[in-house]
Amino acid sequence: MKSQVEKNGIVTLETQTAERLSESPLWNDDLRPTRREEHHWTTWNFAAMWISMCLCIPAYALAGGMISLGMNWWQAVMTVLLGNLIVLIPILLNAHAGTKFGIPYPVYARLWFGSKGAHIPALARALIAAGWFGINCWIGTTAIDGLLQAVYRGWWDVPGHTVIVFLLFWGLNVFVAYRGPESIKNLMKFSAPLLMAASLGLFIWAVTAAGGLGPMLSAPSKFDSAGEFLVVFFPSLMGCIAFWSTMALNIPDFCRYAKSQRAQVVGQSLSLPTAMGAFSFLAIAVTSATVVVFGEALWDPVAIITRFPAPVILLGAVVITISSLTINVGANVVAPARAIENLWPKRITFAMGAVITGLLGMAIQPWYIMENFGNYIFGWLGTYGALLGPIDGIAIADYWLVRKRRLALAELYQNEGRYHYRGGINWNSVIALIIGVAVPALGWLIPSLSILWDNALLVGMVTAVVVYTGLMRNHETLVSPVEYRSMTQMEDEPSLVSTANVSQ
Template sequence: MSSITSGVVDQSSAMLAADYDSRLYNNDLAPTVAAQRTWGTYNYIALWFSMSMEVTTYMLASSLIAGGMNWKQAILTILLGNLIVLVPMLLNAHAGAKYGIPFPVFVRASFGTRGANLPAMLRAFVACGWFGIQSWLGGQAIAAMIAVLWPATAHAPSVLWASFLGFWLLNMYVVWRGVESIRFLQSFSAPFMLVMSLTLLFWMLHKAGGFGPMLSAPSHFHTTGSFLRFFFPSLTAMVGYWATLSLNIPDFTRYAKSQDSQIVGQAFGLPVAMVLYSFIGIACTSASEVIFGEPVWSPITLLGRFHQPLAALLALVALLIATLNVNIGANVVSPSNDFSNLAPGLISFRTGGLITGFLGLAMMPWKLMSSFGSYIFGWLIGYSGLLGPVAGIMVADYFLIRGTRLDTVSLYRRGGPYEYTRGVNPRAIIALAAGVVVALIGLAVPSLRLLYDYAWFVGFFVAATSYYFLMLRYRPVTPHSPNS
């Protein structure tokens, strides 16, 4: 018999007796057992601090300053965006903690045992893009460190490309070591990153001559209308930044000791870490305008402006560790499981991680980060229109249709309650298509651009509403079982 402790279901007995389908099951996709539930509140706080304190978060915040906001407006936008995305994050985290299942297995409940590959591949595609971006930024940090020690290499393309490939290989090594190496890396690096980030902040504070000059840059928006035209797309981008993790958070909460540990850890860790590190990015960017006469939105470029080699070297090491943390935690765990879900008998977590790495190279990340405008209004908002509808369907299915009850064994079988039509739930596909089309139609129809500016929100609510009403007539019933 399975046991329930603090909202966590131990699936070990049920799965050992299950006649599972090898096409839907391997050790990496199997529900976690009690011995694997090792993540406490601190681990989830450390997860968010380690994933938030990295270069793209800094650049996300600094881009708001470059776009015309003052520091108060930027902080408010970031805080609000992260509080909004925390809601679907915690809702989707519930199933991972309760049943010990990863995202690609959880999404089988709504999309079907075969249909789940569609949202899993959407999430994996975005993760590959992020993996490439983070690897490129990590390579830039290594190249900048080499330039500090050996100035003659500062403008040598071969050094940058060698650094990029070297950092990519380092990521692959951590993937090969497995998920427990991720927990170890994040546990010791989170407090280290906090100390190093605060050191950078106070260094820039000293150079700028105090908080007054550092935060003196005024808002460039002189009317409420002009501010709102920039604010709402920026808010969507803030939500889009973690729209990826709001889907695959079960990949992490499946290791939770209890529901409380993941809820408290995430509710504290996500908004606090993002606001803290975003403030550092905002303050340092504002200070750069005082010191250098122009805002420098990239911390790597900013550090290269200083002539204190030891300070620059230590800061770049901190950036490198942070980039490694977030690349593994946010951009490898999910697509590795997603690719494994395509062919569980052939693709393991390690193999899925290698696939992610090679696709990340193929997506040419140096083009995705060509400017802060393409980063915010192209990349972040664009993919939020793809992932918002998936999140809406998952939340509507798990909470509104099923009341948080899943037949876990049937998630690994064909022909059960999640078979739908040959393994695909056509209602979920229709709802997904409706959400994506409405969210992204503003790209093709200028008069509907407002829908694109709200892409994540529009996609989420259109897909969730469509799915709910389509499924009311279907009314799936999860049978009573010791594992539900």
């Protein structure tokens, strides 16, 4: 009997197979493959997701940081745009697997690391996401705290005012995440148009107050030669790529609900680079306008909003709260929550994983880390990019070059299936990861090879692709075209068995 059904490029489990696998220790209701009717995210859902996540204070500061390093406005915007066009490639490549087979990131990782080894890339992604969760909670806290002070001058005298705001905002983040990915989709559908309108309103104010775009964008580059520019350009470019490299790994968590490959490809391709490029231009233009209007460069949007009347400040507080909440829940909760529940699928749910993520985010004490925001952003992005680049490379090489998009879906949920490997770990992945991290690390240890570390994410990714593809050539776990046809009921074939999805 065939175990899986492929229709319009979407693969689901056959009814009896799904019922049998539901007893597996590797299966729970959050980690199982999506059913046919659950593939309902449209192009707009994906566009709204990226627009909502791009319109955030960290993205605003990322562009501003490049100006502070000496770039002019168009150099900074082009760096951001190029970085996001590059990171879009691994995002779309990994999204294909999530869309076609309906699997979340921790299950996808079983494919290339094994049923036990999958905890390595899943927890690596989870720890970074939990760190970002705490950081974004703190960014939102300081923004809201400052805006409350601007409205109510006695707020600073309230004992523990910052702690109060942090706990309330942290609780709101955890509550939304606790309700699951569907609540995240609904939040993004609402927040995207609101954030677009607010950003456009801020830009219109800046142009009007500064007397046009000319005075806003007149600051020249501080670099006297191409060499001086490149010294700043490459680390900045890697920072832009690393900014979304976490999402490049766990994008299957979202794309497993895609209505079609076209929906996720078009939605993401149109929204990510466009939203980041446009928002970066807005951030740079508005900041430049503050020099004309206020006599000083205000990189923090909160500092700008506090100069307005109380009604505008209150509206700004709402917008910043929604912005911080959207990116935090969308980008920094789903991956760690899935990774945590994957440790014990029969006992830990997504909701429990979300709560644990929130506690980890608080445990890193982001208020200490964020004392030096600029150095932290670039140091943090560059360092974890060196780790995630090779993992991204392994995932892409496995699905596209090694397996050529052919999977035995049911065996991802079997303890002794082909993707269990030996002892639950695919040691070829471990070797590729170690080499992928070691090669760019040479640039950190040897000054003459510093270009390797400056481009650690891409160097590690390419290295891992080459090593992993070579090690996995003709591996025993591969599914041949003939075998894939034998286990898959294709849409244009009549079926003698029920192909409905399990409805439990």
